[in-house]
Amino acid sequence: MIKRIRVIIIGAxxxxxxxxxxxxxxxxxxxxxxxxxxxxxxxxxxxRYPGLSCDVPAHAYTYSFAPNxxxxxxxxxxxxxxxxxxxxxxRYDIRPFIHLNxxxxxxxxxxxxxxxxxxxxxxxxxxxxxAASGVLHHPNVPKIPGLQNFEGPVFHSxxxxxxxxxxxxxxxxxxxxxxxxxxxxxxxVRARNLVHFCRTPQWIMPIRQRSxxxxxxxxxxxxxxxxxxxxYGDKYQAVLRRFEAAVTNPDSPEMAEIEQIVRENLETSxxxxxxxxxxxxxxxxxxxxxxFSGEYYDAVQQPxxxxxxxxxxxxxxxxxxxxxxxxxxxxxxxxxxxFAVDRFIxxxxxxxxxxxxxxxxxxxxxxxxYAVSVPDFPNFFMLNGPSGPVGNFSLIDVAxxxxxxxxxxxxxxxxxxxxDIAVTPRAFEAYEQWRAAEARHTVFATGCSSWxxxxxxxxxxxxxxxxxxxxxxxxxxxxxxxxxxxxxxx
Ligand code: NA7
Numbered sequence: 001m002i003k004r005i006r007v008i009i010i011g012a013x014x015x016x017x018x019x020x021x022x023x024x025x026x027x028x029x030x031x032x033x034x035x036x037x038x039x040x041x042x043x044x045x046x047x048r049y050p051g052l053s054c055d056v057p058a059h060a061y062t063y064s065f066a067p068n069x070x071x072x073x074x075x076x077x078x079x080x081x082x083x084x085x086x087x088x089x090x091r092y093d094i095r096p097f098i099h100l101n102x103x104x105x106x107x108x109x110x111x112x113x114x115x116x117x118x119x120x121x122x123x124x125x126x127x128x129x130x131a132a133s134g135v136l137h138h139p140n141v142p143k144i145p146g147l148q149n150f151e152g153p154v155f156h157s158x159x160x161x162x163x164x165x166x167x168x169x170x171x172x173x174x175x176x177x178x179x180x181x182x183x184x185x186x187x188x189v190r191a192r193n194l195v196h197f198c199r200t201p202q203w204i205m206p207i208r209q210r211s212x213x214x215x216x217x218x219x220x221x222x223x224x225x226x227x228x229x230x231x232y233g234d235k236y237q238a239v240l241r242r243f244e245a246a247v248t249n250p251d252s253p254e255m256a257e258i259e260q261i262v263r264e265n266l267e268t269s270x271x272x273x274x275x276x277x278x279x280x281x282x283x284x285x286x287x288x289x290x291x292f293s294g295e296y297y298d299a300v301q302q303p304x305x306x307x308x309x310x311x312x313x314x315x316x317x318x319x320x321x322x323x324x325x326x327x328x329x330x331x332x333x334x335x336x337x338x339f340a341v342d343r344f345i346x347x348x349x350x351x352x353x354x355x356x357x358x359x360x361x362x363x364x365x366x367x368x369x370y371a372v373s374v375p376d377f378p379n380f381f382m383l384n385g386p387s388g389p390v391g392n393f394s395l396i397d398v399a400x401x402x403x404x405x406x407x408x409x410x411x412x413x414x415x416x417x418x419x420d421i422a423v424t425p426r427a428f429e430a431y432e433q434w435r436a437a438e439a440r441h442t443v444f445a446t447g448c449s450s451w452x453x454x455x456x457x458x459x460x461x462x463x464x465x466x467x468x469x470x471x472x473x474x475x476x477x478x479x480x481x482x483x484x485x486x487x488x489x490x
Pocket of ligand 1: 199
């Protein structure tokens with residue numbers, strides 16, 4: 001017996017678009033995508049700051065089934081990635097299924113199905129809920145004394161203020177994650193004075209950004225195999241495997257190699273000894289998410305660019321004062337201070353069986369069985385949910401692996417073999433124990449602060465490489481799921 005199920009997808013970023021087009025291709029479900037923003041693209045719609053690019057090579061940060069011969073550069077600029085997703089939505093004809101400006105406020109499991117309430121008050125119903133609401137989404141606005149008193153424009157990197165004075169202005173950038181490093185690299189040739197407030201210095205992996213020539217793009221168009229060779233060929237795959245070996249075993253020769261590369265980058269790129277020592281981190285490479293940049297060290301050695309390491313004392317109406325009493329007069333202040341990383345689908349209220357909410361289950365930190373399923377939340381599946389692979393992988397690869405896994409669970413519903421499915425509490429706990437124990441051995445746990453760590457300081461990440469993730473996700477262990485039949489529900 002085939003049942004036509006209805007699926008609600010929350011979020012029209014990379015993962016939500018993936019789910020939608022895959023369901024459209026199957027043709028055996030009804031589905032709808034709710035997106036709270038006024039346009040699709042998720043991260044690539046919200047982030048528009050100068051210098052934005054993806055630090056995963058463009059041909060690897062692409063849906064596997066929709067290669068793009070037209071990428072302009074080895075590392076694609078953010079707006080080009082946004083345009084790629086727009087083009088995909090049209091190519092797969094899923095725009096009519098995407099409802100913009102529709103923020104989902106609450107999802108509740110009632111009478112064997114999901115009741116979904118949207119901000120405008122309308123209520124929808126579905127058999128299955130797919131949370132594709134992103135990982136790094138809610139800006140972290142730092143609690144720095146006096147921040148609210150700054151007289152010039154002050155804004156978060158994910159809410160870029162196009163009206164703010166940058167060219168020939170005095171600009172401050174707080175934060176030196178991937179975002180702050182990209183912004184500083186881009187603004188170093190535009191601002192009159194640029195101050196990078198960097199609480200904790202970062203290790204920088206040098207990369208060579210370059211544009212693809214027209215001949216190269218022509219080659220990609222004529223022969224998709226050339227794109228595959230870049231993405232799946234030995235060279236790039238070997239880089240990934242070496243990186244995974246390093247991250248999962250900090251004592252490995254692969255980690256020693258990374259440490260040597262980033263140390264050498266610092267030694268050879270930064271000429272002034274005092275600046276070099278200021279920029280030298282006191283923790284292991286890749287403990288924080290490794291920064292990929294071929295430009296940052298050059299940028300901070302430009303005239304008019306200054307790096308302040310350490311804590312900020314206070315923001316004052318005309319600038320920023322550091323702990324040593326030094327005052328930097330500024331026209332514009334950019335907060336590249338990262339995101340609230342424990343939110344996932346929240347603040348949307350998700351209520352599972354017996355009134356249990358995600359806030360209840362995630363009271364310590366967000367977690368999910370293989371980053372996909374949570375006990376007592378039947379037919380609720382996440383893409384890029386908590387504790388998934390987050391190292392310097394392509395999250396598109398991760399979402400595709402997760403989707404083919406989720407589809408196998410959907411098949412049980414569509415084929416009428418189940419009415420609802422959720423991981424059992426036992427399997428969830430066993431998985432979480434294994435994952436956390438393994439994660440303690442990764443480089444992320446070697447003594448630095450980062451957005452990977454949970455409230456206990458344990459990396460809230462998949463603790464192995466991508467091939468292991470792919471293998472583990474190839475087929476669900478159905479014995480780990482509570483699979484209820486229609487009869488049991490009625
Ligand atoms: P990240 O990587 O979380 O970096 C945030 C930065 O902001 C980091 O340097 C923080 O310093 C700094 N920060 C946060 N709060 C403060 C306060 N209160 N004072 C000073 N500095 C502060 O975010 P990104 O946006 O750069 O990158 C996020 C991800 O996007 C990245 O990993 C890629 O996946 C893409 P800290 O290191 O905590 O001392």
